[in-house]
Amino acid sequence: MNAAKVLDAKGLACPMPIVKTKKAIGEIESGEILEVQATDAGAKADLTAWTESTGHELLDSSEADGVYTFFIKKG
Amino acid sequence: MIKPMTAAQVAKRVMNQEELFILDVRNESEYKDWKIEGNSIHVINKPYFDLLDGVEEIVEELPNEDVLVVCAKEGSSKMVADMLDEAGIKEVSYLEGGMKAWSEYLEPVKVGDLSDGGELYQFVRLGKGCLSYLVESQGEAMIIDSNRMIQPYLDFAEDKSLTIKHVADTHLHADHISGGRKIAEETDASYWLPPKDATEVEFDYNGLEDGTEIEVGNTKIKVQAIYSPGHTIGSTSFIIDDQYLLTGDILFVESIGRPDLAGKAEDWVGDLRNTLYSRYKELSNDLLVLPAHFSKMSEMADSGVVAKKLGDLYKDNSGLNVDDEQEFRKMVTENLPPQPNSYEEIRQVNMGKINPEDEKQREMEIGPNRCAVN
Structure with missing residues (x-):
């Protein structure tokens, strides 16, 4: 997937992954994709709920070796 | 600030x-x-x-x-x-x-006195609705249905200068990780489990059979095991000092146990019916029922104890008042609430088959217990 920006939020605890995601999404254009990498286990449910409540779209999420990767399309 | x-x-x-x-x-x-x-x-x-x-x-x-x-x-x-x-x-x-x-906090609440001056305590885990027990008599203690966090029990025993002699689980738990084995290891106590729930466990234990009597303290507070299957095939209750009935996950204050957490609802529903509608009926109505769970705050008395007399439960608990056997069968096998989080993995931990890191164990237990049919 072609991400306009990649955010490394690995090692950060809640609420920082979302705080940083929000900031990063503000720096890309509508329709562009943000890739977020996080290690906080709570990030998945929170990012899913956050994208829903803010009108962005969570295109894909996956987990490998304890790292969660999310692709979010800016709404 | x-x-x-x-x-x-x-x-x-x-x-x-x-x-x-x-x-x-x-x-x-x-x-x-x-x-x-x-x-x-x-x-x-x-x-x-x-x-x-x-x-x-x-x-x-x-x-x-x-x-x-x-x-x-x-x-x-x-x-x-x-x-x-x-x-x-x-x-x-x-x-x-x-x-x-x-989820991990335990509050010890005194349930009452024993005939020889000993005492019975209920450890209330408010965040998960788990209830565990400590019987103390003449400087000795027995712990039943311990939570994963064992320090509160060890601290409590130390404060009161008690030697933990026995640790037991009424059944193989599916909603929380038992600390029973760990307490027994740390204190050299005997660890008791019903053999029918322990066929796959990978450690040594003492078998709790129907009629097993365990003594706590010199004056022989009797802890009497009663085989009472239904939630699991091995589920065992305890009568303590002829006053208290520890029902495990078979009977709660406002509900009854569910028979499906080991995937055997159809097989075990008959046992559950038999335990609730005949086995317990033979016991004294004056026994104070002390379950291993609660799910609503209304089950807690003003004293902070979750308990009710067996006779009152036969009047007030709707799960004990379903006369029709088919209707009962339907109630406990259909429309059940979701299963507890990670219940299959939790059973594996309690059997000693897997041993995840502390942090993982903590996460497996997050959430409500969901052991009851409401």
Whole structure:
């Protein structure tokens, strides 16, 4: 997937992954994709709920070796 | 200045029915799954990620002072608490260690005295609805249905100069990880389990058979095992000092156990019926029933103890008043609530088959117990 920006939020605890995601999404254009990498286990449910409540779209999420990767399309 | 509030302080408020206003900032699905509850607790939910731009809209829904902010671990609640403090709300606190700490907190409550001067305590795990027990008599103690966190029991025994002689589980638990084996290892106590639940366990134990009698203290407080299958095939109850009936996950104050957590609902429903409708009926109505769980605060008496006389349960508990056997069968095998989180893995841990790291074990246990048919 072609991400306009990649955010490394690995090692950060809640609420920082979302705080940083929000900031990063503000720096890309509508329709562009943000890739977020996080290690906080709570990030998945929170990012899913956050994208829903803010009108962005969570295109894909996956987990490998304890790292969660999310692709979010800016709404 | 925001202040931390410990799980112990929250527990005191819940049990003493002191007012507390909680803003829970976890996401909506976690909040719906499980939250801090109590008769004096007012709680509202607003996820922290909806408050990043400011707390103005939520401030209108909050009292002017004494608000506790709660999240999963702690970080987000601190952030939101700071924002509320800046917005002018007084006495804002956050839950130290978050819902994880709440899930683990145990409050010992005295149930009553034993005939020789000993005492019986119920350890209430408010955050998960788990109840465990400590019988003490003449400097000796027995612990039943221990939680994974064993330190509170060890500290309690040390404070009262008790030697832990016996540890038992009424059945193989599926909703929480038993600390029984660990306590037994640390204190050289005997660990008792019903053999029918232990066919696959990978450690040594003493078999609890119907009629097994365990003595605590010199004056022989009797702990009498009664085979009472239904929640699991091995489920065993205890009569302590001819006064108290520990029912495990078979009978609760306002509900009854579910037979399906090992995947055997159809096989075990008949056992459950037999235990509840004939085996327990032969026992004295004056026995005080002490279950291994509760799911509603209404099951807790003003004293903080979750208990009710067996005779009263036969009058008031709807699960004991389904005359038609088919209807009973339907009730306990259909329309069951969702199963407890990670219940299959939890059973594997309790059998000694897997041994995940502490942090993983902690996460497996998060959430309500869901051992009852309501």
